[in-house]
Amino acid sequence: MLGTIVNVALIIMGSIIGSVFKRGMKDAYQDILMQGMGLAVTALGVYAISKHMPKSQYPVLFIVSLALGGVIGEKLNMEERFKTLVSKISKGNLAEGLSTAVLLFCIGTLSIVGPIESALNGNQTYLFTNAILDFVTSIVLAASFGIGIALSAIVLFCWQGFLFVSAGAVASHIPPELLTEISVIGGVLILSSGLSILGLKKFRTMNLIPALLIPVLYLSVKSWIGF
Template sequence: MTGTLINYAGILVGGLTGLLLGSRLKEKLKQTIISALGLFTLLYAISLFLETQNALIVLGSLLIGILLGEWWRIEEGLMALGEKLEGRLNHSGRGEGSSRFIQGFLSSTLLFCIGPMAVLGSLQDGLSGGSYTLIIKSILDAFAALAFASSLGAGVLFSSVPVLLYQGSITLLAQQVQRVATPEMLNELSATGGVILAGLAISNIMEIKKIRTGNFLPALLVAPLLVFFLSLFK
């Protein structure tokens, strides 16, 4: 769990720094930082998708995952959680302030949790005790949290909790079940995560088009399962 705890602390430090500097950063600079982060996320997402060895697995995972996400109303649940947390901050502002809090919470949660570094780093932490990958991720997440918090507010800080739960769960599972995922499973999971990250960059970061990316999340579970079932017929 060492790597995940470092990642958790990195997001808090970066987010708090962003909140403290937020009023001192010019609006144009904030928007430029967010735009740069969006472009980087989009290009990074494309590189993840290119890791796929079977694009049909990615497509199938997305379709099944979206059906499950819409059924379970995941995005609505994340937004409701963000609203509940925002209500406890004792801020007098509503409306736009609430929207900023939810956007910060949802955008940063998806960004920090989706991707191969979260999965591979957590598996490495659980299987071998090595935290190197998650330490690198912690540095990247800290800078991202700084940029997000300076523009979107305190919601970014609360995204550290889903990261702790998500990565911590994978680490604990890896400690109990070695070789929980094959390289092929991780490749398709990463590629599927890349598509979701691209949607996040377009919708939540650069705000080009609204995409309900939260409801895509079950696809990350579907992808390795599809790889497993298809391997039975080889």
Template sequence: MRGTIVNAVAIVIGGSLGILLGNRLAERFKKIAMQGLSLAVLLLGFKMALGTENPVYIIFALLVGGLIGEGINIEKKLKQLGGWFESLLSGQGQIAEGFVQCSLIYCVGAMAIMGAIQDGLQQDPSTLYAKSLLDGFSAVAFASTLGVGVILSAIPVFIYQGLISLLAAQVRVVLTSAVIAEMTAVGGLLIFAIGMNLLEITEIKVGNLLPSIVVVVFFVHLF
């Protein structure tokens, strides 16, 4: 789990640096930085989504996964967890928003999945080291506007990637290249939705769509 540990630490360091810089920036600079980042998130999500080999899988996965997520109300639970952190830290910054948005951005994607499997099976953390650099630098920018919640997103990253690494031998059978391609495509659409939310264009319950990433695995194996 070396790669996962480094990844989590990079987010904490980047987020901490971002908070220090953010306190020295005027609000208008924070706003334009956030808009630029949001556009980059849109681009990243769109590029990931185009990797699908069969859009039908994506359509039904989002439909079924969204209904499951709405039934469980994952979005509400994530915000409650973020709100709990906020109460512990005396309401510093937009903790719930930063925690939810960055947790989703950092956990979704091929680098997180493949890097964790590679680290677990081959003891090769190189992919996660590269991801750590990307996440660390983006955490600087996100934390300058979203605050402490960005640092706290290191927790789900550690748990998610760590579990994949520890169970690498088992999940490798299920997570074939075709499955990862579709999971990444679904994740890309969710990241695109996060970008839309950050730009305040709309308010999509991205958390409630999370089960789609698991549902698409069943569709690929079933058909």
């Protein structure tokens, strides 16, 4: 768990540094920083999609996953439930920032493979790399959305901790194509967050989160029936 602990610590540290910068910023600087963050998140989403899409063995699966996942998320009203929960902690646009932070920090190959590699082989390289990336990202996010971004560290700890503890039991059953499909969908979700930050279109990204489970179900059923 060393890599995860370092990852969490750097997110908290980055959030503190970013929030300090925020206090001394004029609105104009915060606006341009928000635009820069939106462009950066959009670019990360496009990069993830372009990187993993060519490797996909099921080019239509991400479309079906987004459709089914969106319906499930809308039925569960995940976006509004999440905003209601966050509003009890802080006012303003923190909910948007936290949803973006959770996506960026948790939905990615390094954050998925890292804990598994750490548990099975004691290799912390992926998690340390992920920690450095998250440190920089948390500074920028906290400068835009405030110290509340540090709350995403709790989600990250639970996510990576779950993967770490479960790795011994399930790692041998996780095919590479599943990671690819999850990364493609994750890229789409990150892209939607970027567009929302830029104000081009307000996507209910949290309601699309269940889309990440569809490839798991599909490939599990496919393997079970031997198709």
